[in-house]
Amino acid sequence: MDVLYLYIVYLALLIASYIFATHLRSKISNLPPTVFPTLPIIGHLYLFKSPLYRTFAKISARYGPIIILHFGFRRVLLVSSPSAVEECFTKNDLVFANRPKMLYGKIIGNNYTSMSWASYSDHWRNLRRIASTELLSLHHLNELHAIREEEGGVMIHNLLLTSSSPVNMKSVFYELTLNVMMRMISGKRYFSGDIADVDEEGKRFKKLLEEMFLSSGASNLADYLPNLSWLGVKGSEKKLIALQENINVFFQGLINQLKQVKGGEVENQKKTMIEVLLSLQRLHPEYYNDEMIKSFVMVLLSAGTETSSGTMEWGLSLLLNNPQVIEKARNEIDLHVGKHRFIQESDIADLPYLRCILNETLRLYPAAPLLLPHESSEDSLVGGYHIPRGTMLLVNQWAINQDPKLWTDPERFNPERFEGVEDTRDNGFKLIPFGSGRRSCPGEGLALRMVGLTLGLLIQCFEWERISGDMVDMIEGPGLTIPKAKPLLAKCTPRPVMQNVLSQL
Numbered sequence: 439m440d441v442l443y444l445y446i447v448y449l450a451l452l453i454a455s456y457i458f459a460t461h462l463r464s465k466i467s468n469l470p471p472t473v474f475p476t477l478p479i480i481g482h483l484y485l486f487k488s489p490l491y492r493t494f495a496k497i498s499a500r501y502g503p504i505i506i507l508h509f510g511f512r513r514v515l516l517v518s519s520p521s522a523v524e525e526c527f528t529k530n531d532l533v534f535a536n537r538p539k540m541l542y543g544k545i546i547g548n549n550y551t552s553m554s555w556a557s558y559s560d561h562w563r564n565l566r567r568i569a570s571t572e573l574l575s576l577h578h579l580n581e582l583h584a585i586r587e588e589e590g591g592v593m594i595h596n597l598l599l600t601s602s603s604p605v606n607m608k609s610v611f612y613e614l615t616l617n618v619m620m621r622m623i624s625g626k627r628y629f630s631g632d633i634a635d636v637d638e639e640g641k642r643f644k645k646l647l648e649e650m651f652l653s654s655g656a657s658n659l660a661d662y663l664p665n666l667s668w669l670g671v672k673g674s675e676k677k678l679i680a681l682q683e684n685i686n687v688f689f690q691g692l693i694n695q696l697k698q699v700k701g702g703e704v705e706n707q708k709k710t711m712i713e714v715l716l717s718l719q720r721l722h723p724e725y726y727n728d729e730m731i732k733s734f735v736m737v738l739l740s741a742g743t744e745t746s747s748g749t750m751e752w753g754l755s756l757l758l759n760n761p762q763v764i765e766k767a768r769n770e771i772d773l774h775v776g777k778h779r780f781i782q783e784s785d786i787a788d789l790p791y792l793r794c795i796l797n798e799t800l801r802l803y804p805a806a807p808l809l810l811p812h813e814s815s816e817d818s819l820v821g822g823y824h825i826p827r828g829t830m831l832l833v834n835q836w837a838i839n840q841d842p843k844l845w846t847d848p849e850r851f852n853p854e855r856f857e858g859v860e861d862t863r864d865n866g867f868k869l870i871p872f873g874s875g876r877r878s879c880p881g882e883g884l885a886l887r888m889v890g891l892t893l894g895l896l897i898q899c900f901e902w903e904r905i906s907g908d909m910v911d912m913i914e915g916p917g918l919t920i921p922k923a924k925p926l927l928a929k930c931t932p933r934p935v936m937q938n939v940l941s942q943l
Contacts, residue, residue, distance in 0.1 A: 470506045470515065470823040473497060481508025483662060488916045491807035494518070495837035504821040506829075510662030512538070514830045515820065518837040520844065520867035525820050526812075526831060527867070527875035532558070534812040535876045538830045541658045545678040546650070546685070552733040554741070554810065558876065565734070568718070569880045573711050573738070579884055581708045583783050585621045586888060589614055590895050591780065592630070595943040597900065601931055604905045607754055608925035611747040611892070616647070618888060619742050623735055624692045625710045646688055649681050650736075651744050689732040711738060742881050745805035746888050748919055751926050752803040753795065753893050755910045756851045757902070758928060763853060764897055767791050771898045777935045781894040783887050792894055794853035796886060797862055800871040802851060803920050807836035809873050835870055836920075844868050899940060900930035 473482055485507075487493045494516055498505060503519035517523055526534050535558035537543060543555030553569060556562040572578065593614050597605065613629035620643075621627050628640035658674045696712050709717070715734060719726040757764045770791045775781050786792060812831040817824065840848045845868075846855070856862070862869045872879040879885075896902070904910055905927050915923040932940050 467826075468822075468824040470504045470821070470825075471501050472506045472508075473501060476508050479510070480663070481510055481512075483509055489807075489914055489920070491834055491836040491920075494808070494832070494834050495840065498834065498837055504823060509830075511664070512662055512830050513826065513828070514832055515814075515825055516832050516834060517820070518834040519841075520838060522821055523833055523835075523838070523867040523870065523874070526833070527873075530814075530818045530820065531875040533814050533816055533818045534831050536813040536815050537877075538661075538811050538813040540811075541660045541675060541678065542653065545675070545682050546653070546736070548729060548733045551730075553737045558815070566876075566880065568715075568734075569738075572714050572718075573734075574880050574884055576883065578714075579887065582622050583887075586618050586891060587780075587782060589618045589621070589627075590891055591943055592617070593892070594780075594895055594899050594940070596630075597930055598932060598940060598943065602929055604927045604929055606925050607928055608747075608751050608922070611750040612743075614892065615743045615747040615750075615888065616644075619739055621710075623711045623738060624696065625713075626692070642688065646681075646684055647739075647743070650685070650740060653678060653681055685736060686732060689735055690728060692735075693728055693731060711735070738881070741879065742884060742888075744919055744921075746885050748921055749799060749803070749805055749885070749889050750892050751922055752920075753799040753889065754896065754902075754928065755912060755922065755926050756799060756802070757795070757893075757897070758904050758910050758926075759912070760851055761902075763795065763851070764902060767795060767894075767897050771894060772935075775898070777939070779939060781891065781898050783891050786887070786890045786894065789890075789894065790857070791853065792890060792897075794856040794859075795893065796890055797856040797859070797869065798851060798853040799889075801839045801845075801869055802849075803914075804835050804839060804871045805919050806871075806873075807834070807920055808918070809833045809835060809870075810877070812877065833870075833873075838868060896930075899933060899936050901933055903929050905929055 473485065476482060477484060485493060485497065495518065497507075498516065498518040503517060504522050505516050507514045507516055517526060537550070537555050537557060539550065540555070543550050543552070546552075547555030550556055551561065553562065553565040556565065593610060597610070617627040617629055628643055660674060693712060693716070696710075696716060712731065712735060715726060715731045719728075719731065757767075767789075770789055771781055771785075774788045775785050781789075809832070814825055814827055814829045814831065816827045819825065838844065842848055859865060863874075867874065870878075872882040872885070910926065910928075911922075911924050913923040915921040
């Protein structure tokens with residue numbers, strides 16, 4: 439009994455010494471404040487509670503907007519103030535231009551070579567240039583605007599068939615964005631509003647995407663505790679490897695189909711994204727190989743689908759709970775667009791209140807509340823604190839968007855707060871839903887067009903109501919993209935003043 443007691447005392451002293459030494463080392467090294475205690479091996483993983491952005495916001499409220507956490511063996515810098523974010527993405531933008539080595543990036547990101555997961559390098563800069571100047575440029579987006587407007591028309595037509603009946607808008611938005619993205623990427627659409635109409639290829643595609651989105655939102659123990667394979671790390675790795683093999687097979691089939699069309703030559707100047715990449719492949723076949731094209735396609739698809747459809751769902755949910763906002767937006771559309779044609783992407787620039795709705799939706803429910811992680815390539819200073827090389831950076835933009843010191847009544851949906859704001863980037867770093875600096879999202883223009891056009895069409899064409907007298911449930915579900923816990927169900931009826939236009943569908 440005495441021996442057991444001595445062991446317990448020794449263990450307690452050992453843990454206390456470790457915690458004290460860790461705290462002292464942090465002070466001496468001029469590191470940001472940290473959460474007490476930092477446990478051996480697991481660090482602060484014991485704090486993890488979904489949703490992480492809310493948990494981190496509570497921690498930052500207590501310890502400050504610049505803190506250091508330890509996720510297992512990883513040192514993490516968590517920032518939650520506009521000034522700290524500005525310092526990271528301006529003065530230290532090059533330092534934080536890398537991505538951490540995560541299991542998802544290794545397997546799904548083709549050994550850290552995809553645009554999302556590649557380290558800052560000549561290779562990444564070339565991928566970014568292709569995305570910005572070839573695939574997601576203003577010119578190419580304008581060339582493919584008809585696809586987005588046609589799919590918007592298909593969505594309106596399908597909603598007319600279910601008029602006055604409850605509709606699962608989550609499914610509507612998901613299929614809309616998938617059809618838009620796949621038509622832009624490969625020229626193929628898979629969904630028509632009726633699951634019975636989906637062919638076998640479409641069913642395989644949908645299952646593949648569901649697996650991909652589930653795995654991208656999961657936290658892998660291997661990213662923080664790489665040596666603990668007995669906790670299921672190997673199982674996670676095997677699942678990702680199997681998913682990557684399925685992705686390769688599916689998208690190789692799409693590439694082969696397009697290669698067979700006149701040897702890959704496309705007479706129509708409005709090329710799909712794969713066709714643009716195949717054109718580059720003919721000039722530089724070794725660099726623009728099929729593996730690189732498949733990786734590029736996966737990044738575009740994953741970044742442009744669930745994020746946009748989720749923002750649409752949150753946007754309509756907010757509108758249903760605030761019918762006066764729908765009425766104000768509808769009056770604006772009727773005034774500037776009229777009632778004799780559908781709203782088009784080119785109209786969005788003349789609809790400032792609709793843009794206010796988009797900004798306020800992204801403020802309350804940013805698609806990436808913690809952005810994508812960054813990693814420092816060398817030592818740096820943030821807020822006067824020493825940040826060692828190899829530190830992972832997380833930006834809690836959700837916490838910034840909910841800060842009462844920055845926003846009046848931050849929990850309230852109030853699009854009017856953005857009236858007169860031409861560009862949210864002029865508002866400091868208070869609102870950065872697409873990130874900032876070198877690693878900001880190159881698909882911002884496409885996302886705003888898709889979401890703006892979709893919400894504009896729904897407001898213009900239908901009267902909307904909730905399925906009951908209760909307010910729409912706004913509880914958030916688990917994940918990295920703030921999904922709704924319960925899919926949005928709503929009822930719509932066509933506006934009589936739009937009947938002539940709707941009858942043409």
